[in-house]
Amino acid sequence: MGPAARLKATAARRPRLTSLRARLLISTAVVLLAFVGLGGLALEKAFERSLLQAQQDKLEGLIYALLGAASTTPDGDLTIALDAIPDRRLREPMSGLQAALFNELGIMVWSSSQSLDMPPPPSINVGQWSFQRLASPNAFRLSFGLRWIDSERNQPRLYTVSVIDDTRSFDRQLVIFRRTLWIWLGGTVIALVAILLLILRWSLAPLKRLGRELHRVESGLQLEIEGSYPDELKPLTRDLNAMIVSEHSHQTRYRNALGDLAHSLKTPLAVLRGISSEPQIPAAQQSQLDEQVSRMQHIVDHQLRRAAAAGSRTLTEPILLKPLIDKLTSALTKVYASRGVGFYNRLDPELRLRADQGDLYELFGNLLDNAAKYGDEHIRISAHTEKNLLHIDVDDDGPGFPDEPEKLLERGARADTRKPGQGIGLAAVNEIVQAYGGRLELARSPLGGARVGVIMPTR
Numbered sequence: 246m247g248p249a250a251r252l253k254a255t256a257a258r259r260p261r262l263t264s265l266r267a268r269l270l271i272s273t274a275v276v277l278l279a280f281v282g283l284g285g286l287a288l289e290k291a292f293e294r295s296l297l298q299a300q301q302d303k304l305e306g307l308i309y310a311l312l313g314a315a316s317t318t319p320d321g322d323l324t325i326a327l328d329a330i331p332d333r334r335l336r337e338p339m340s341g342l343q344a345a346l347f348n349e350l351g352i353m354v355w356s357s358s359q360s361l362d363m364p365p366p367p368s369i370n371v372g373q374w375s376f377q378r379l380a381s382p383n384a385f386r387l388s389f390g391l392r393w394i395d396s397e398r399n400q401p402r403l404y405t406v407s408v409i410d411d412t413r414s415f416d417r418q419l420v421i422f423r424r425t426l427w428i429w430l431g432g433t434v435i436a437l438v439a440i441l442l443l444i445l446r447w448s449l450a451p452l453k454r455l456g457r458e459l460h461r462v463e464s465g466l467q468l469e470i471e472g473s474y475p476d477e478l479k480p481l482t483r484d485l486n487a488m489i490v491s492e493h494s495h496q497t498r499y500r501n502a503l504g505d506l507a508h509s510l511k512t513p514l515a516v517l518r519g520i521s522s523e524p525q526i527p528a529a530q531q532s533q534l535d536e537q538v539s540r541m542q543h544i545v546d547h548q549l550r551r552a553a554a555a556g557s558r559t560l561t562e563p564i565l566l567k568p569l570i571d572k573l574t575s576a577l578t579k580v581y582a583s584r585g586v587g588f589y590n591r592l593d594p595e596l597r598l599r600a601d602q603g604d605l606y607e608l609f610g611n612l613l614d615n616a617a618k619y620g621d622e623h624i625r626i627s628a629h630t631e632k633n634l635l636h637i638d639v640d641d642d643g644p645g646f647p648d649e650p651e652k653l654l655e656r657g658a659r660a661d662t663r664k665p666g667q668g669i670g671l672a673a674v675n676e677i678v679q680a681y682g683g684r685l686e687l688a689r690s691p692l693g694g695a696r697v698g699v700i701m702p703t704r
Contacts, residue, residue: 266445285430292422301376304387304408323393324355341411349403366407384409563597581617591627611674616641637699640690
């Protein structure tokens with residue numbers, strides 16, 4: 246498989262959103278998920294900042310309590326009496342809350358626990374705060390720089406008081422909040438999507454009802470769109486009804502005019518045929534007159550059929566082709582029974598074409614009759630679809646077309662003058678096919694004879 250074929254196959258496998266409901270639902274769901282996701286992240290970050298601020302405020306209050314319990318030792322050093330601290334966790338070694346006092350050299354001069362292993366705090370100025378999250382140990386640390394003046398010695402000394410608290414409580418609250426937040430947001434999204442489905446179903450119900458009515462019009466079960474629709478669809482339904490009425494009236498006028506024309510021409514042609522049989526007219530002139538009258542009759546019949554061709558009509562029921570071809574081949578098998586002509590209908594039983602049934606009988610009747618007339622024993626009808634085009638091929642095993650087969654599509658042109666006919670069969674077929682926006686292709690058949698390809702749009 247070449248690159249072009251692979252690209253084509255990939256494009257054919259690629260899913261396409263042909264449903265309006267699916268497009269609206271997917272686009273709205275994407276926007277909803279993006280909005281809920283961003284909103285959830287914003288709430289999560291806001292809650293995390295709030296927890297951090299609460300943690301800092303708690304440690305700040307504890308430092309103030311420590312400073313309130315501070316006193317000077319006989320050596321002039323600063324110490325803190327743990328018994329005066331209201332938070333009892335400082336007196337519990339495994340509580341996760343600990344405090345320490347560092348001098349200006351970064352040496353720990355006091356701690357709430359003998360086994361405390363706290364890294365020196367960052368260098369900060371007097372009156373400044375430093376809030377950090379430590380990786381080892383996994384804890385928060387708040388430090389405060391202060392100047393302590395010994396009243397007896399009147400000698401100021403610089404200290405940094407630090408408090409650390411492990412993150413277990415913080416992490417636990419954050420996990421609980423995240424789980425609760427996303428459960429509720431997920432439930433909200435599911436509920437909103439369900440509500441959206443109901444709204445879409447209710448909003449698109451008129452379009453679905455309109456589609457059902459159009460199908461009934463195509464099937465001939467009703468003559469026009471009869472339902473009541475929202476204001477946005479009323480212009481569409483009004484124009485569709487106008488188009489249906491116009492098409493029906495136009496077709497009726499056409500057929501009535503053609504009937505009148507046929508009746509008006511019937512009498513003059515009968516008179517001419519009667520005159521041609523008069524005994525006083527020489528035999529040579531009688532033969533010539535009969536030939537011209539017959540030719541006029543065939544041309545009039547063809548023009549009537551051509552004008553009566555419905556052409557491409559949207560609001561018609563698609564016709565199953567295989568049963569229609571079977572009827573034609575059954576009749577032609579009897580006509581050409583003496584020659585033993587066999588017809589092989591290879592069409593898909595579900596293959597349909599949106600066209601007038603009379604036009605299809607005229608089209609394939611001419612093609613199959615020509616194939617039986619100029620072929621030998623085998624006539625094959627097959628079809629395939631390619632790029633929204635339906636290709637229907639009629640093959641025979643006869644002598645085939647001459648060197649320039651396109652000339653056979655001209656009126657009066659014939660490939661074999663030994664066969665009876667007026668030379669308008671392929672031209673009539675070509676005009677019917679063109680009325681539906683299609684075309685004919687004449688080529689060599691794999692059976693050895695002629696192939697007539699009918700290429701029609703599948704709309």
